[in-house]
Amino acid sequence: MKKIFAALFTVICFMAALQPLAAQTTIGGLDNFEVDFTNPKEYEIGGVTVTGIKFLDENALKTIAGLNVGERVRVPGEKFSNAIENLWKQGVLTDVKIVVTNIKGDNIFLELQLAEKPRLSYFTPKGVTKGQFEKVRDKINVRSGDVVTDNLIKTTQYVIEEHFIDKGFLNAKCNIETITDSLRANQVVMIINVDRGCKVKINKIYIADNTAIKDVKIKRKMKDTKERHWYRLFKTSKYIEENLEKDKEAVIEKYHEKGFRDARINLDSVVKNNRKSVDLYLTAHEGNTYYFRNVNWIGNTKYRSGQLDTILGIKKGDVFNQKQMDQSLYMSQSGQDVQSLYMDDGYLFFQITPAEVSVENDSIDLEMRIYEGKQATINRVYITGNTKTHDRVVLREVYTKPGQLFNRSDVIRTVRELAQLGYFDQEKLVPVPKPNPADGTVDIEYQVEERPSDQLELSGGYGGNQLVGTLGLSFTNFSLRNIFKGREYTPLPSGDGQKLAIRAQSSGSFYQSYNLSFTEPWLGGRKPNSFTGSIFHTIRTNGKTRSDPQRTNFKLSGISFGLGKRLKWPDNFFSLYHELSFNLFDVTTPDGQNSFFIFKNGKAQNISYSVTLSRNSVDAPIFPRRGGSLSFIIAATPPFSTFRNIDYATATPEQKYKWIEYHKWKFNTTFFTKITGNLVMATRLNFGFLGLYNRTIGAAPFERFYVGGDGMSGFDFDGREIIAMRGYDNQAVTPQLNRSTVGATIYNKYTLELRYPVSLNPSATIYGLAFAEAGNSFLNFKEYSPFSVKRSAGIGVRIFLPMFGLLGLDYGYGFDAPVGQRSISKGKLQFTIGQQF
Numbered sequence: 010m011k012k013i014f015a016a017l018f019t020v021i022c023f024m025a026a027l028q029p030l031a032a033q034t035t036i037g038g039l040d041n042f043e044v045d046f047t048n049p050k051e052y053e054i055g056g057v058t059v060t061g062i063k064f065l066d067e068n069a070l071k072t073i074a075g076l077n078v079g080e081r082v083r084v085p086g087e088k089f090s091n092a093i094e095n096l097w098k099q100g101v102l103t104d105v106k107i108v109v110t111n112i113k114g115d116n117i118f119l120e121l122q123l124a125e126k127p128r129l130s131y132f133t134p135k136g137v138t139k140g141q142f143e144k145v146r147d148k149i150n151v152r153s154g155d156v157v158t159d160n161l162i163k164t165t166q167y168v169i170e171e172h173f174i175d176k177g178f179l180n181a182k183c184n185i186e187t188i189t190d191s192l193r194a195n196q197v198v199m200i201i202n203v204d205r206g207c208k209v210k211i212n213k214i215y216i217a218d219n220t221a222i223k224d225v226k227i228k229r230k231m232k233d234t235k236e237r238h239w240y241r242l243f244k245t246s247k248y249i250e251e252n253l254e255k256d257k258e259a260v261i262e263k264y265h266e267k268g269f270r271d272a273r274i275n276l277d278s279v280v281k282n283n284r285k286s287v288d289l290y291l292t293a294h295e296g297n298t299y300y301f302r303n304v305n306w307i308g309n310t311k312y313r314s315g316q317l318d319t320i321l322g323i324k325k326g327d328v329f330n331q332k333q334m335d336q337s338l339y340m341s342q343s344g345q346d347v348q349s350l351y352m353d354d355g356y357l358f359f360q361i362t363p364a365e366v367s368v369e370n371d372s373i374d375l376e377m378r379i380y381e382g383k384q385a386t387i388n389r390v391y392i393t394g395n396t397k398t399h400d401r402v403v404l405r406e407v408y409t410k411p412g413q414l415f416n417r418s419d420v421i422r423t424v425r426e427l428a429q430l431g432y433f434d435q436e437k438l439v440p441v442p443k444p445n446p447a448d449g450t451v452d453i454e455y456q457v458e459e460r461p462s463d464q465l466e467l468s469g470g471y472g473g474n475q476l477v478g479t480l481g482l483s484f485t486n487f488s489l490r491n492i493f494k495g496r497e498y499t500p501l502p503s504g505d506g507q508k509l510a511i512r513a514q515s516s517g518s519f520y521q522s523y524n525l526s527f528t529e530p531w532l533g534g535r536k537p538n539s540f541t542g543s544i545f546h547t548i549r550t551n552g553k554t555r556s557d558p559q560r561t562n563f564k565l566s567g568i569s570f571g572l573g574k575r576l577k578w579p580d581n582f583f584s585l586y587h588e589l590s591f592n593l594f595d596v597t598t599p600d601g602q603n604s605f606f607i608f609k610n611g612k613a614q615n616i617s618y619s620v621t622l623s624r625n626s627v628d629a630p631i632f633p634r635r636g637g638s639l640s641f642i643i644a645a646t647p648p649f650s651t652f653r654n655i656d657y658a659t660a661t662p663e664q665k666y667k668w669i670e671y672h673k674w675k676f677n678t679t680f681f682t683k684i685t686g687n688l689v690m691a692t693r694l695n696f697g698f699l700g701l702y703n704r705t706i707g708a709a710p711f712e713r714f715y716v717g718g719d720g721m722s723g724f725d726f727d728g729r730e731i732i733a734m735r736g737y738d739n740q741a742v743t744p745q746l747n748r749s750t751v752g753a754t755i756y757n758k759y760t761l762e763l764r765y766p767v768s769l770n771p772s773a774t775i776y777g778l779a780f781a782e783a784g785n786s787f788l789n790f791k792e793y794s795p796f797s798v799k800r801s802a803g804i805g806v807r808i809f810l811p812m813f814g815l816l817g818l819d820y821g822y823g824f825d826a827p828v829g830q831r832s833i834s835k836g837k838l839q840f841t842i843g844q845q846f
Contacts, residue, residue, distance in 0.1 A: 049083040049084060050084055052116065053115055053116050054080050054081075054117060055078065055113065055117060055118050056118045057074075057077075057078060057119050057120075058119070058121070059120075059123060060121070061123045064125060064154075065125060071121070073099060074095060074096055074107075075095060076092050101126050101156045102123055103124045103126050104122075104123065105122075105124075106121070106122035107120070108122055125156075127196055127197040128154055129151065129156075130190040130193050130197060132151060132198070133199075134201045136202055145169055145172040149164075162187075165201070169181075169201065170183050173203070174249075176208070177247025177249065178206055178209065179209040180207065180209065180284070181205050183201065183204075184204075185200065186199075186200045187199050207285045208247060209285060209286060210237045210287075211234065211246045211289060213282075214291065215288065217277075217292045218292050218294065219293035221267055222267070230256070230260050232256060233249070248287055248289070253276065253289075257291075260274050260293075262331070265331040266330050268298040268299050268329040269295050269298060269299075270329055271296030272294065273296075274293055274294075275291065277290040298328065299368075300327065300373070301324070301372075302325055302367075302369075302372040302374050303375070304321065305374075306318075306379065308379035308380060309377075317350075320347055338363065344417075344421075348361060351381065352417035353418050354384070354414065355416065356382060356383075356385070357384075358383065359379070359382055360379070360380040360382070361377060361380075362378045363376070363377055383449045384449070385444060385451045386415070387414070387452075388445065389453070390407055390410065393455070393457070394433075396459050397504055398432050398459065402504065403427065405534075406423065406430065409423055415451050420442070420453065425626075425628055429625075429630055431462050431485055431630050432485070435631065438456070438457055440456075461771075461812065462811060463482075464483040464485070465812050466482075467481075481513070482510070482512075483511075483814075484501055484503070484509045486506055487507040487509040488502040488505035489502075508526075508530075509527050510524070510525070512524040512525075520549050520550075523545060525545070526541065526544075528541045537574075537575045538574050540570075540573075541570070542568075543567075544568045547565040547566070550563070559599050561597070561603070562597040564593075564596075565593070566592070567591060569588055569590035570589055570590075571587060574586075582624045582626045583622065584623050584625070585621070585623075586623070589617075590615075590616070592728065593612065596613075606727075608662035608666070612667065613711075614668055614669065615646065615711065618645060620643055621642045623640035627679075627681060632769060633691075636680075638678070639677065640677050642674070643672070644675075644712075645673070646670045646671055648702040649668035650706060651702070651703075657703060657705040658705055669709055670701075670709065671702075671712055672701075673698070673699050673700070673712055674697070676695075676696045677695050678694050679693045680693075684763075689763070691762040692760070693759070693760035694757075694759055695757065695758040695784075697730065697757075698755045711727050711728045712730065714752060715739075715752055715753070716740070717732075717734045717740050717827070718839070719733055719739065729752060732784070734758060736782070736801025736803060736821030736836070736837055737821075737823045738827065741828065741834065742786060750828075754789055754790070756787070758782065758784030760781075760782045762780045764777070764778045771811070775807070776806070779803070779804050780803060781800075783799065784799060799823065800824040801822060801824060801834070802822055803820045804820055805817060805819035805820065805821075813842070815841075816841070817840065817841035817842075820838050821837050822834075822836045
């Protein structure tokens with residue numbers, strides 16, 4: 010028995026000896042203590058102490074060792090080998106010893122003599138710049154004070170290498186060495202040596218065995234795995250395995266659209282072309298083309314199978330198309346799908362599972378398994394994240410009301426309306442339905458994030474041979490009712506959704522203009538009936554002082570009031586707006602001075618009523634992706650010439666235009682179409698016509714259209730409407746009379762834009778665009794020809810800053826000669842503020 014025990018103890022000691030760095034048990038430590046390996050003796054642990062530790066927790070180490078006071082152990086015995094093993098596998102020690110320090114009777118006192126692994130003082134990268142390493146710093150998750158273990162070093166090496174491999178440096182290597190920190194005890198400095206190597210790009214992609222889809226179309230579907238070409242600016246050609254896998258899935262999805270449900274794409278090999286590029290060899294396993302055969306509906310009680318077949322849009326013999334089927338079943342963008350049909354009628358718990366019940370040769374039988382569930386009633390609707398806008402302002406735009414049946418379309422419409430307010434980040438508007446299946450109700454939370462919406466306009470323009478400065482403030486979420494509450498000023502009272510705009514223009518004593526407007530979108534607070542009031546005053550002089558008798562003085566003052574109403578017919582995207590306005594022109598011109606106006610002395614008055622019928626269904630105010638807007642506007646004055654007893658054939662301009670008369674018709678429409686991803690096409694049509702009542706008077710010299718340029722031509726004093734057209738100088742597409750620009754009575758303009766966002770961050774939304782425009786204006790209707798146009802094309806960029814609004818820079822090339830010139834316009838660089846073309 011003694012021989013067996015001795016052999017067993019020898020094995021245990023041998024295993025303990027295999028632990029690195031001299032981990033051991035010293036049975037002894039006392040001069041009069043002897044160990045009989047052939048006759049182990051049992052003791053009770055009287056105490057355990059730990060030495061050599063500075064950073065680790067002593068109690069935790071005792072627990073890990075498993076040597077507890079009061080526990081009986083055999084000396085020598087397996088308990089000590091296990092203690093060493095448990096401590097060692099923590100990976101934080103370089104030496105482990107267990108020493109007997111005292112024996113009293115059958116009580117044994119132990120000491121754990123331990124040596125900690127060094128801690129990290131700091132690390133420093135080599136071989137890469139500080140900026141290059143900053144992008145990987147957070148990934149490695151290494152901090153000063155961490156225990157420097159083999160696992161820490163290997164993990165850090167792996168993370169760094171993978172980071173640079175993901176950036177296209179396939180040959181990246183990382184080597185880490187540690188050196189003792191001479192200033193800090195038991196701490197080391199970690200030197201991270203990085204060799205990125207060359208960025209490896211894809212030279213060629215070879216595709217074999219594809220017959221149904223050509224190489225060029227397969228490569229086009231691979232959005233992030235591209236061949237190297239000199240003309241590729243926005244898509245790099247670096248080889249990243251993760252991107253390749255995603256692109257292969259996109260190609261397979263394309264095959265599924267063509268009926269190849271068994272299609273696979275295999276990467277056969279990656280062949281090194283040189284140290285900077287590789288060639289990829291792919292093989293397409295297309296399989297057979299499959300067709301839909303029988304489609305059966307199971308579990309539907311609300312709608313007949315024939316109705317569901319119509320929405321599904323799949324007929325027997327159609328090529329199997331997974332994407333088309335999914336869009337017809339689940340949440341299509343148009344809302345024309347089976348799931349939307351049920352959810353728009355309250356079936357929030359609705360589920361549908363398409364199952365292939367039979368596949369024979371090239372034909373597939375499907376079973377649409379439906380679980381309708383109960384209709385869900387909205388229990389509670391609430392808003393979170395609105396730190397500035399009051400709840401009632403947000404909730405009045407919500408289409409999902411407590412007590413109504415859940416309706417998916419109403420949720421989508423609510424998100425759209427909240428985005429249109431302009432107070433929230435449109436990319437972070439999230440509706441969160443919270444179903445309660447037990448009672449058949451649902452709570453709906455709308456998560457919003459406030460963004461700055463007030464704007465400052467600070468600009469300069471050139472007009473009338475003068476430099477004009479502009480300062481404007483627009484508060485889009487104002488609160489008039491809190492204007493006398495000092496605690497609400499942050500810096501102005503806000504949160505009620507009202508709009509207050511103040512604007513001033515000046516070129517010193519020559520020109521000054523002041524504008525003030527206020528809008529209440531919910532007059533009375535119960536219905537979306539808006540009220541708008543505005544007032545302005547403009548002064549233009551020849552620069553002389555008020556006391557100078559040679560001072561030429563032109564004053565234009567105006568006031569307007571408008572009422573708007575949202576309509577329910579033809580649909581609830583329509584609105585109707587009425588406005589009554591009055592403008593007073595007052596001109597004083599001394600003898601010998603030139604007049605700014607059509608007459609030298611006198612007053613002209615413009616009283617007009619306008620009505621606007623509009624429809625707006627765009628999904629977002631700053632960067633729309635879908636939807637459209639259209640407006641039809643009629644503005645008219647009373648036919649004063651019918652009431653006044655004046656011979657207009659011989660009347661002076663002062664007499665003719667004392668009461669201005671006209672009728673004005675405008676039509677504007679814009680549509681946004683999402684092409685792919687965030688690439689959006691915008692198409693626009695603009696038309697305007699200024700009519701007359703009395704042919705003897707002719708068309709009024711007021712309210713005319715001036716086409717061409719950036720639309721920011723300094724100032725105006727005759728109510729003119731400036732129509733921007735890129736690629737031409739200001740007013741360059743406006744008719745002339747005796748070589749002087751006189752303004753048009755009719756115009757049309759067509760615009761096509763392709764837009765792509767660079768950043769959708771609400772703090773700075775940036776998108777680039779390419780445009781083509783065509784338009785013209787005419788002196789009268791007889792000359793009008795809708796397709797006799799001036800053409801231009803170009804590129805541009807838009808930057809939306811919450812403080813300043815929309816800023817734009819465009820380079821346009823005019824292909825036709827401006828009015829009154831023989832040479833073409835050529836290229837023009839134009840800057841815009843707060844305006845979209």
